[in-house]
Amino acid sequence: MNVLVYLIPISIFLGGLGLAGFFWSIRSRQYDDPDGDANRILTGDYDDHPKP
Amino acid sequence: MSEVQISACPACVAAPAAEEAAHARDVRDTRFVLSLPAIYCAACISGVERELTKQPGVRAARVNLTLKRAQIEADEDVSVDTLIGALTRAGYEAYELDAGAISATETDKKGRAILTRIAVSGFAMMNVMLLSVAVWSGASDVTRDLFHWISAAIALPAIAYAAQPFFGSAWTALRAKRLNMDVPISLAILLAGGMSLFETMESGRHAYFDAALSLTFFLLAGRYLDYRTRSVARSAAEELAALEVPRATLADGTVVSITDLAKGALVRVVPGARVPVDGIVVEGASELDRSLLTGESLPVEAGVDTIVSAGEVNLTGPLVVKVTAAGEDSSLHRMADLVAMAETSRNRYTSLADRAAQIYAPVVHLLALFAFVGWMIGTGDVRHSLNIAVAVLIITCPCALGLAVPAVTTAASGRLFRSGMLIKSATALERLAEVDTVVFDKTGTLTEGKPELSNLSEIPPLARGVAMALAAGSAHPLSAALYDATRAADVTPANVTNIVEVPGQGVEGKLNGETVRLGRAAWLGAAALSQTATYLKIGEDAPVAFAFVDHLRDGAAEAVAALKRQGKDVVLLSGDAPAAVADIARRIGIEAWDAECLPETKALRVGELTRSGRKVLMVGDGLNDTAALAAAHVSISPASALEATRVVSDMVLLGKTLEPLGEATQVAVSATKRIKENFNIATLYNLIAVPIALAGFATPLAAALAMSFSSITVSLNALRLRGKS
Numbered sequence: 001m002n003v004l005v006y007l008i009p010i011s012i013f014l015g016g017l018g019l020a021g022f023f024w025s026i027r028s029r030q031y032d033d034p035d036g037d038a039n040r041i042l043t044g045d046y047d048d049h050p051k052p
Numbered sequence: 053m054s055e056v057q058i059s060a061c062p063a064c065v066a067a068p069a070a071e072e073a074a075h076a077r078d079v080r081d082t083r084f085v086l087s088l089p090a091i092y093c094a095a096c097i098s099g100v101e102r103e104l105t106k107q108p109g110v111r112a113a114r115v116n117l118t119l120k121r122a123q124i125e126a127d128e129d130v131s132v133d134t135l136i137g138a139l140t141r142a143g144y145e146a147y148e149l150d151a152g153a154i155s156a157t158e159t160d161k162k163g164r165a166i167l168t169r170i171a172v173s174g175f176a177m178m179n180v181m182l183l184s185v186a187v188w189s190g191a192s193d194v195t196r197d198l199f200h201w202i203s204a205a206i207a208l209p210a211i212a213y214a215a216q217p218f219f220g221s222a223w224t225a226l227r228a229k230r231l232n233m234d235v236p237i238s239l240a241i242l243l244a245g246g247m248s249l250f251e252t253m254e255s256g257r258h259a260y261f262d263a264a265l266s267l268t269f270f271l272l273a274g275r276y277l278d279y280r281t282r283s284v285a286r287s288a289a290e291e292l293a294a295l296e297v298p299r300a301t302l303a304d305g306t307v308v309s310i311t312d313l314a315k316g317a318l319v320r321v322v323p324g325a326r327v328p329v330d331g332i333v334v335e336g337a338s339e340l341d342r343s344l345l346t347g348e349s350l351p352v353e354a355g356v357d358t359i360v361s362a363g364e365v366n367l368t369g370p371l372v373v374k375v376t377a378a379g380e381d382s383s384l385h386r387m388a389d390l391v392a393m394a395e396t397s398r399n400r401y402t403s404l405a406d407r408a409a410q411i412y413a414p415v416v417h418l419l420a421l422f423a424f425v426g427w428m429i430g431t432g433d434v435r436h437s438l439n440i441a442v443a444v445l446i447i448t449c450p451c452a453l454g455l456a457v458p459a460v461t462t463a464a465s466g467r468l469f470r471s472g473m474l475i476k477s478a479t480a481l482e483r484l485a486e487v488d489t490v491v492f493d494k495t496g497t498l499t500e501g502k503p504e505l506s507n508l509s510e511i512p513p514l515a516r517g518v519a520m521a522l523a524a525g526s527a528h529p530l531s532a533a534l535y536d537a538t539r540a541a542d543v544t545p546a547n548v549t550n551i552v553e554v555p556g557q558g559v560e561g562k563l564n565g566e567t568v569r570l571g572r573a574a575w576l577g578a579a580a581l582s583q584t585a586t587y588l589k590i591g592e593d594a595p596v597a598f599a600f601v602d603h604l605r606d607g608a609a610e611a612v613a614a615l616k617r618q619g620k621d622v623v624l625l626s627g628d629a630p631a632a633v634a635d636i637a638r639r640i641g642i643e644a645w646d647a648e649c650l651p652e653t654k655a656l657r658v659g660e661l662t663r664s665g666r667k668v669l670m671v672g673d674g675l676n677d678t679a680a681l682a683a684a685h686v687s688i689s690p691a692s693a694l695e696a697t698r699v700v701s702d703m704v705l706l707g708k709t710l711e712p713l714g715e716a717t718q719v720a721v722s723a724t725k726r727i728k729e730n731f732n733i734a735t736l737y738n739l740i741a742v743p744i745a746l747a748g749f750a751t752p753l754a755a756a757l758a759m760s761f762s763s764i765t766v767s768l769n770a771l772r773l774r775g776k777s
Contacts, residue, residue, distance in 0.1 A: 004195075008202060012179055019175040026164050026171075036117030039094035 084124040084132050085149040086139070089472070089691065089706045091120055096144065103142045107135055120706075121149070145708075166279055169214040170272045176210030177265040181756070184262045188753045200252040200259045207261035208245060215241050215268045217275065233409040233454070236416045240445040241267055247442045250435075258439070263446045263755045270763045271454045278458035281465050282478065300328040303372050317375045321366045323527050327373065333358045335372035337555040339528070341365040343495040343674065350584055350629075351529070363675055368528050369555025403479040404727050405457040412453060420444045423746050436748075443750040447741045452762040456730035459770035464723035467774055472707035473688075473716055480702035482727075483686040484720035486667045490615050491658060491680070493672030494626035494636055497690060498608045498710070503530055503584055503600035505537035515596045517546035519588045522559045522570040525551035530586045531559065531570070534598055558586070566591040583631060602636060605690075607711030609640050614714025616641070621666075625649045625657060627676050655679035671713070673697055688713070719773070726773055730766045737762045 025031070088100060097115045100122055104113035109130035115122045124135065132148045139146040183199040191199060215238070222238040225231060244264035251259050301307050303318035310328050313319070318334065321327050327340070339351040342364050351367055354360065360373055420441045427437035465475045475481060495501050508516070520538035523531040524545065538545075548568060551561040558571015569589045573580035578587040578595035584602075587595045612622055624645035626633045633647040646657070654672075658680045661668050670677065670684035673693035681687035682700040689701040690710070698704055705712060741758050744750050 004198075008183075011182065012206070015175055015179050019171055022171045023168065026167050031164075031167065033116040033118045036097060036115060039097055039117055042094035043098045 084126060084135065086122045086124065086132075086136065087147045087149050088115070088120050088122055088139075088144055089147075090145040091115065091117065092470075099142065100139065100144055103138055103144070104135060107138055110135070122146075163276070163279055163283060166217070166272060166276045169217070170269065170276060172210055173214035173265055173269040173272060176206050176214075177262065177269045180207050180262045180265055184259075184752065184756070187259075188751075196257075197252065197255050200248075200261075203259060203261040204249055204252050207265055208249065211241060211245050211264055211268060214272065218268075218271065231413040231417075233405075233413060236413050236445065236448075237267070237271060237454070239417075240264075240442075243442045244446050247438060251439075254435075258752050260442065260446060260752050260755065263752055263759065266756060266759055267446065267451060270451045270759065274454040274458045277455075277462040281458070281462045281475075313375055315375055315377070319373045319375060321371045321373055323366055323368055323370060325366055327360050327362055327364045327366060329373065329375045330361050330377040331359075331373040331375045333360060333371050334374045336369050337557075338369035338371050339367040341367055341501075341529070343501045368526070368553065403457075404482055404724070404731070408453060408456075408731055416445065416448045419448065419742065419746070426746075427748070440745065440748050440750075443748075443755065444742065444745045446755050447745040447750055447758060448738055451759050452730065452734035452737065452766045455763055455766045455770075456734060457727055459767045460723050460726045460730065460773060463770045463773040464719050468703075468712065468716055468719055469706075471712045471715055472705060472709070473712045474704045474706055475702070476704065477702040480686055481720045481723050483667075483702070484669065484717060485724040487620065487669040487686060487717060487720075489621045489623065489661055489666040490669045490671065491623045491625055491654075491661070491684065492612075492642070493654075493670075493674060493677045493680075494624060494628055494633055495602070496673040496692065497671055497677075498605060498612075498624070498636060498640060499602040500605050500708075502603045503533045504603040505533055505598060506601045507597075507599045508537055508541055511596060511598065513543075514546070515588055515590065516541075516543045518548060518563060518568050518590055519570055519596075519598065521545040521548035522551060522561055522568060522588070525561070526553050526559045526570075528558075530584070530598075530600060533600060533603075534570075534586065563590065583635075602632065604636070604639065605708070605710050607709035607713075611710040611713040612640050612642060615717065618714070618717060620669075620717070623657075623661075625654050625680070627651075627654075627674070649676075651676040651679050655683045658683045669717075671710075688716075723773060726770055730769055733765055733769065734762060 030037070088096075091097065091100060097117060100115050101113050104110050104122065104124055107126075107130065109127040110124060111127070112125040113122055126135075136146045136148065180203045183203050187196050187199050218234045218237045218241065221232065222234040225235060241264050244260040244267070248259040248261050248264070250256075300310050300313055301320045301322070303320050305320075313329060319329060319331065323338065333354055333356055335356065337353075337355045340354045340358075340360065341351050342361075354366075354371065360371075423444045424437050424441035427440050428434065431437065461475075461478070461481060464481055468475060492498050511519075516538055519534055520543050523535040523538070525531075546563060548561040548563050551559060553559050554571065554575075557575040558569055560567065560569045560571075562568070568591070569576055570586060573585070573587050573595075576587050576589040576595045578589070578597065581597055581599060584600040585597045586600070587597050589595045615622055621644070622642050624633065624637050624640075624642045626636075626645070626647055627649050628647060630647040633645055637643070637645040649657070654677060658668050658670060662683070662685065667686075668684040670681045670687045671689070672678075672681055672687070673690050675697060677689075678697050678700055681689065681697065686703075687701045688703045688705060689697050690705045691698075691707070693701075693704075703716070737758060741750070741754075744754070
């Protein structure tokens, strides 16, 4: 059972990474226009030259 | 804005000259916000953005599809009218929004705070659940204690942070000596956390950390759904308020805010503009469209000394108006008093959720107390009794109740928003579901308030060509309608020269040396028809009449038909003349109608219907409908209505069509049904779970399973509403 000493901190750390990622996505306003983002991937406008 | 922004704009990359021009001038950041009610797809986004960035002076444009809105950064000399014009030509409906009124909603701090709390409680819930699964599947002794301690270390700080909204709300309610849904919630979370910590210290077998966390998580999710629905509605409502940019042009050409206007100031009102203040005409002659205030569809003549009211639309000639009342004192605002009186009657409605909470909170507290007292008498063991009381509190958790209403209203209002209808009031759907009588206003609601030429086929070809040429020279709505109709019929305009508009009368020109006139009957010496008409006189020939009917709003007939199919009584109340109202009623298929109604009459009629036990839905747009809208059980107005009117309405139609009305009532009925079903599901689950908890057989595993199951069933049931659309 000694393996728990590693596994539990690792699992909590990985979960924490996910949480931090979610915080980052909230801060960078990625939930302001969900419908728009869902549709924007369908446009071919910037396929050849990415939006500057 | 910074230089980075300037060169970051795609249009400037495409046209380096524009970038140079932008550098050359001292650029101040002019920012426009446009409302785009009709956009819905990827092609719309790139179409609008491309069209906007193509305009000279526009540096960047970004469309937000969720809010159906575009934000534009542009040079100062760019006028918003050219942008709107360009979009309209490209086929996108667009309106200017008051950027000041909008900016408040831009930073959605509250929504983000809830999301952050959801994330924290979700993260903690999953980690604690992992450890709990190990305990449930048989970890014992030191391992179990270690797992409980780790759970406590994760759960307690997470609860302290994530459950704050519930604690705050419960504390406010308790201080006001009331009980709300958040009191049992807070109690359950706190007791579960505290009891589990105690059990952990005592090496007990059961800890409810995961239950406390999942309770927080599910309830926050419900809270967020509720918040989203309201914030979408609120931002769109603010958007509608922002549609009326409160500006007035003074006689010397300076543009000022309406709030800065004093009595006696001279205000210029150009043709096509809305009169911003109450006042007296001191210069100019024109015609005024009063339909928003009175429901009359015919324009009224205006000259020096005519009294005008805020909200009327100037049609033909420029007017200079001396202000007699502005802002708060104007007739627009006085109407609000009528509304305030009618509003109080509606506030008595208690929503289903409130009614459920009123029953739920005391029952839960009594049950928990009963369990504690009962087990104390039976066993005398405080720890055990408290454990059971906590289990009861957790197991009767209002998870399902907390999700029951928000999940349904989110699904329903999302569906209605997509079909162009905005729900402003939280209880509007429930009230709409009860409606059995629908009262319509005519001008501006069933009709667009726009005339349509009805007798083109009876008019001789020469007159058609001449009328078309003359009509092209005027912005009057009848001229515009005449021009559109003749153009649609492929009429070639006659070669009329020297066209001048005679304000308040009509248009005059020369055809082969002869005077030709298009305008009012009195001006031409023609006998006036009983319906809306304009008259054409060529030389000394007898005048020719062009008759108009009011153009029906898109979807009006469909909406009325759909409502009648659902077995609702449809009534038409209008301030217009009987002939015009009868004509519309016949075309649209309404048997019960009344004409020449004063604003008070409309409110009175709605009141009578209500007293006779009817639940009235009022649909109207004019200021004369405002009192009736407020008096009705539930009310809807189109986006073209005045702000005062939209404010009292529970729902607003965003697009031009009335068609969503039929769907709205159906969705409302099924939404209310779903809410009740959800309450039943929650009750059923409690009927099974509570006896088990009372008997002392509930384990943390059972609580977790029951909680998740009920929450998921309730959400799935709500999702059925999203429908096929």
